[in-house]
Ligand SMILES: Nc1ncnc2c1ncn2[C@@H]1O[C@H](COP(=O)(O)OP(=O)(O)O)[C@@H](O)[C@H]1O
């Protein structure tokens with residue numbers, strides 16, 4: 001038997017944008033376009049296997065949404081190839097759209113003056129759901145989004161979390177084997193986020209493939225079978241969350257706040273003898289340090305010695321487990337949130 005095609009496959013996928021806007025004056029005079037061109041997506045190779053929850057994790061501006069839009073036929077790549085369930089979206093966009101449920105802009109594209117059911121009826125017609133199936137499909141997607149009880153309420157009376165779940169319900173209308181979700185929990189409170197993540201896990205349990213983006217490392221860690229860490233349009237690491245965390249060769253992460261008056265290089269040098277200083281930032285009289293170490297039990301006393309011998313004082317110590325944030329930091333030298 002032939003193996004199933006990957007749910008998503010991209011090869012050297014590139015999207016170039018121009019920065020800024022061309023003025024009408026420049027257009028009228030047919031001036032040469034001198035704007036900067038930059039590669040928002042800069043050569044992405046991805047293989048998402050059927051049935052997995054795959055995450056693109058990266059900071060704002062990394063190119064996540066642009067990648068998703070190219071997969072969902074909403075943007076044309078500058079170069080490279082895409083296959084969605086074995087289909088080329090450039091050649092057969094309708095076939096891709098019929099098999100891919102996309103939640104790219106969430107609640108913003110729902111009609112607030114209609115009920116949830118009316119919204120779904122409208123989108124079912126738009127997505128060419130066969131008329132005799134509409135009722136059953138809507139019942140299914142309402143159940144999948146846990147909105148059955150509230151189906152006949154106006155969307156304007158929904159909470160943000162419910163609207164986001166309705167956006168998910170809408171994405172499921174074509175009964176798609178592949179679901180792509182762009183920052184599904186952004187703007188949701190912790191409870192609503194947890195709830196949405198449970199809905200996403202159910203999609204996997206139903207045998208669907210899920211590709212999602214997030215800039216929340218905990219979300220990628222908890223939800224995804226595999227994660228591609230993306231920065232400046234490139235994949236900088238790709239593996240299971242556990243394997244990614246093993247790559248930084250640290251068992252523990254220590255956050256320190258050190259009070260000092262003078263130069264910080266002496267204390268940083270000393271700290272660097274017993275840990276990897278992944279990040280340090282100075283503001284006013286406080287040096288904040290993130291250190292990756294084999295054992296906090298050994299490193300923390302060494303840090304106090306280092307502080308004492310350089311005339312500084314440790315004001316706060318926190319020992320935390322390794323997270324994907326640390327992996328990102330180790331790879332890029334920057335924090336995800338910056
Ligand atoms: N239509 C566009 N025209 C020009 N630049 C764009 C356009 N869409 C996105 N960008 C830029 O491309 C980069 C990547 O954006 P995006 O894919 O939205 O990142 P992310 O979703 O990871 O935050 C950003 O610098 C963004 O400003």
Ligand SMILES: [Mg+2]
Nearest residue numbers: 064065066183
């Ligand atoms: Mg985005």
